[in-house]
Amino acid sequence: QVQLVESGGGLVQAGDSLRLSCIPSEGTFSxxxxxxxxxxxxxxxxxxxxxRWSLGFxxxxxxxKGRFTISRDNAKNTVYLQMNSLKPEDTAVYYCAASSLGxxxxxxxxxxxxxxxxxxxxxxx
Numbered sequence: 106q107v108q109l110v111e112s113g114g115g116l117v118q119a120g121d122s123l124r125l126s127c128i129p130s131e132g133t134f135s136x137x138x139x140x141x142x143x144x145x146x147x148x149x150x151x152x153x154x155x156x157r158w159s160l161g162f163x164x165x166x167x168x169x170k171g172r173f174t175i176s177r178d179n180a181k182n183t184v185y186l187q188m189n190s191l192k193p194e195d196t197a198v199y200y201c202a203a204s205s206l207g208x209x210x211x212x213x214x215x216x217x218x219x220x221x222x223x224x225x226x227x228x229x230x
Contacts, residue, residue: 114224127201
């Protein structure tokens with residue numbers, strides 16, 4: 106079973122930046138779409154961003170559009186989430202996910218086949 110491993114979370118102040126990374130435990134697996142989700146305390150897990158692995162097409166939640174950028178490095182087999190102008194409401198556990206059949210408009214958790222364990226992002230005001 107493929108595991109996705111996230112890294113790069115931490116504690117920052119409002120207005121700061123962070124870059125999250127996600128790499129699979131196995132080099133080769135079916136991943137049409139890579140996505141990032143987040144879950145704040147007491148809230149449901151929500152979609153953040155997605156990228157078509159082969160073509161690089163992207164989509165974003167309205168709440169992060171213009172501040173976050175999802176990208177991938179094929180050679181490093183890694184997907185990134187660059188987060189700028191962070192706000193306290195961005196505080197959450199961020200999860201990496203992979204979908205074998207979805208599209209960049211796949212925003213429901215059940216459209217993704219593989220998940221990481223998450224990395225904590227805390228933004229102080």
